[in-house]
Amino acid sequence: MMIAYNFTSNIQKELHTLEQNIKNLVTAQNPILYAAAEHLFKAGGKRLRPSIVLLVAKATAKEGKILASQKRLAEITEIIHTASLLHDDVVDNCSTRRGIKTVNNQFNNRVAILAGDFLFAQSSWYLANLKQVEVVKIISKVITDFAEGEVRQSINLFNLNVTINEYIEKSFYKTASLIAASCQGAAMLAINNSKIACKLHLYGKHLGVAFQIIDDILDITSSAIILGKPGEADLKNGNLTAPCLFAIAENIKIKQIIEEEFSTLSDIDTVILMIKQSYSILKSQDLAREHLQAALNCLKYLDNSESKKDLEYLTEYIIDRLY
Template identity: 55%
Template sequence: MATSSFFYPVQQELRSLEHNLKAVAGTRHPILYAAAKHLFEAGGKRFRPALIFLVAKATAEDQEINTGQRRLAEITEIIHTASLVHDDIIDECKTRRGVITVHNVFTTKIAVLAGDFLFAQSSWYLANIGNLAVVKAMSKVITDFAEGEIRQGLVHFDPSVSIDAYIEKSFYKTASLIAAGCRGAAMLNGASNQTNNNLYLYGKHMGLAFQVMDDVLDVTGSTKSLGKPAGSDLSNGNLTSPVLFALTRETELNYLIQREFCSDMDISKALFLIKRSGGLTKAQDLAKEQVQAALYCLHFLPRSTSVSSLRELTHFIITRLS
């Protein structure tokens, strides 16, 4: 099922967001402009800003989205996109969403500068949002990204890494931004501390479920559906939940990881072992647990079309194919 059906209550806001994101690239330097434009034209589901719009409506008495929340949605997508540029450089990815990555279209130096430029733009927009608590919450996300990247880099090709360490890293790299964005949207409506905290937890559990399913798709997906080769994370030494669960059943997988997939057929063999082990099922169960926790956090909100979309999105996460 397409995400657009869940985003129906905020379709108009998402269309405006697309226009505004391209305006972000309007730097006076033509190379930075081209790099940023290349990123935003690659598209994406705009899952993060859509969540912010839905939370904004769900916590507003008049179901309206204010200017600060519109800007927060843009900031969230800019931060996310900037992090992808740097991730692609670190992981040496050739494609992203089926499009050649920035550092391959231009150069690594230009890609680093483009990512830095976007982080700087997000900080400028954030400083003008007019709510210090939201500024503090969102600013921490950028440090969380760096923390997550370092944690991931320290355990490349390390089969002894625990599921708890994987979840903690996934929070820093993915869930932190979604959690802060959901809380920020509620805060900009003057919601209570309890509401703000519940929506933070909703975003956190949604982000973790999203990341776990992303890791499942890295094993089960195709190059066409993923926009990058299957097993890309694995070949870079990023041991995700399906891999960690599989390691308890497949001793040969441990051997392939420790030799860092040096043979041409190692990745294909590792993917086969992960599928055979039942690791995918355990990872999906982990995602379902996170989804149930996210749903629980919505119980306090009054019924509305926006809340219904927030609930439906949790189910989409664990059934999505790409």
């Protein structure tokens, strides 16, 4: 059952301003580039990543006052995330995102790639203007991590020898790296305490990995309407995620079907059914919970505050997405 607590209630003003600013920050002179980037921003989304940044900022700033640089970092984080989605949709040949046509579907792959590159470039420019060299280094590495994650995923499609640890590493590069870096960066902008900043990096890392595991569970168990994008896409493309990897160890028939790369039309449905009938979903949920507990342990190093409680509730919300 979902938690009724609204963990963003104390940052509503900042989130409203962020919503306006991220659209204003997209200043492409070319109308096609602008339209492509704006298309995805208009679709909204949960704004989970900037919410995390703003809550970390509030929890570490003096008297809970979020700095202008921290607000800008939250905006930069959402721009980087959006850029990565544009590229992901091309790589995965995805047709819908957040319930609307993807940019590559609305325009074409070339426009989507260029729009993603444009947003990465804009985020780098705004990042440099923070004039905090260490924060720039940390956030800049995220963009290389995205590429590392995509390469790892691409070379391991239909690879039955992928381990859970390798899957978690890839999940860090593709999803958790941005959350971890932005949490650490938000803390560094407010305090001169490397221990707390590192603990918040770990918080973001574990939170991001758990988020990806749960996304992968939902890809198997939820409909396209709920997901806002086509379901079972990862499996169809040969991207073997936690539920599938756990199920392969239980059922050799799944392994045999995947080895043949779903040679018949009914193969996907057969594998999905066998995954659901195995213990793999429960094992994946347990793996996500382990990472969420590790994330919660990292928050113990923060002083008690409303923002700390909000971060704890947010962490619990991640696992409640399953129910």
